[in-house]
Amino acid sequence: MALHAGHNKGGRELKPRLLLAPLKEAMHATPRIALLMLLAMGLAAFWEMVWTLQPLYYASSGLSPVLGGMLLAAFSLPAVFLGMPLGRLADRHGKRRVLQAGLLVMGVGMLAFATAANFEVMVLGALAVSAGGAGCLPALEGLVMDWAAGK
Secondary structure: OOOOOOOOOOOOOHHHHHHHHHHHHHHHHHHHHHHHHHHHHHHHHHHHHHHHHEEEEHHOOOHHHHHHHHHHHHHHHHHHHHHHHHHHHHHHOOOHHHHHHHHHHHHHHHHHHHOOHHHHHHHHHHHHHHHHHHHHHHHHHHHHOOOOOOO
């Protein structure tokens, strides 16, 4: 007997609520996934703005190209070295915790960078933003994968 919509392999009719249960679950998970996707896109847009607007910021703040390059490196190096370890930490100790901690560290770093009175504080702020982002992105990706899988 061919498998038809509304019938199982034994030929018995399936109840509509059983067929709709996975759809209902997906619809309840969709707002969470959409919110996480928007947060991930916002973080990605932030990183792109950093790379794009940073030379203009250097020129307006009087930084030399060498100091500007050092600051740009401070925005990127922690993410390179901390991405995988913080992803493992998120898998072992909770993705939400790592995401929340990463967002907090990023926020503190942004405040430090924005209110910096000297170059050293700007570098520390950039390092904090990058380190926080290195935890946020793997945690976000893990949460999206978990929720998409129904965990």
